[in-house]
């Protein structure tokens with residue numbers, strides 16, 4: 659509490675300095691160190707348990723972490739915003755540099771935009787031999803559609819992200835060209851579901867994938883989907 663108050667006060671002072679025409683960093687040595695430091699800030703990996711995770715989600719997470727021990731499965735880390743080589747390549751090839759500077763500094767991953775437990779809580783595991791992913795997903799109260807159940811758009815978002823990762827690992831920089839979802843049963847809010855994605859075939863730049871969303875005990879099939887992802891062509895601009 660004290661730390662967050664101190665941080666808020668520091669930001670306020672820095673902003674006041676900006677209004678008075680003095681650089682905030684010049685007025686605040688702590689800010690200056692943070693802004694100009696060459697030290698790497700370690701971004702938070704959100705694909706790890708936090709107190710909002712239910713018992714079901716933790717149990718499944720532990721089971722998959724066990725499967726990772728022999729190297730057949732891999733947990734994929736997940737960040738709100740992170741400059742990876744892939745995102746650098748994306749900007750270099752496909753975006754106008756002015757747009758990058760002005761608009762992307764605030765950008766963050768849509769599925770990581772909520773406080774812990776309120777939105778998308780998930781972790782994705784990847785099996786390279788089988789070219790498939792398993793996403794463990796707990797949809798929080800801010801994702802409500804029909805009362806008590808997840809919004810279809812939230813389900814589609816999570817399917818897109820899970821299937822997208824299954825395509826992006828072998829495919830590189832890909833975008834969703836087509837996503838076809840059958841919603842078969844409503845998903846209760848705050849429950850845990852398992853999203854299984856499979857790479858079925860690659861034809862040139864096209865990656866074809868399929869997906870199903872099931873309950874933890876596998877008895878309920880909530881949704882089925884197919885997706886077409888296209889590996890982007892560096893010769894073509896997106897805008």
Ligand SMILES: CCCCCCCCCC(=O)SCCNC(=O)CCNC(=O)[C@H](O)C(C)(C)COP(=O)(O)OP(=O)(O)OC[C@H]1O[C@@H](n2cnc3c(N)ncnc32)[C@H](O)[C@@H]1OP(=O)(O)O
Pocket residue numbers: 744818819820822823826832833834835836862863864886888889890891894896
């Ligand atoms: C960091 C990793 C993160 C991974 C997670 C990401 C998850 C989230 C992913 C997304 O949500 S992406 C956002 C939603 N998608 C978009 O906004 C994409 C909008 N569409 C486009 O920008 C272009 O249509 C696209 C880049 C997908 C393809 O344009 P291209 O000019 O590169 O491809 P082109 O039109 O030449 O088509 C290439 C092939 O794909 C086929 N194709 C393209 N779109 C298709 C389509 N919609 N349906 C069927 N086939 C399609 C096309 O016929 C052709 O087939 P052939 O090679 O056999 O001739």
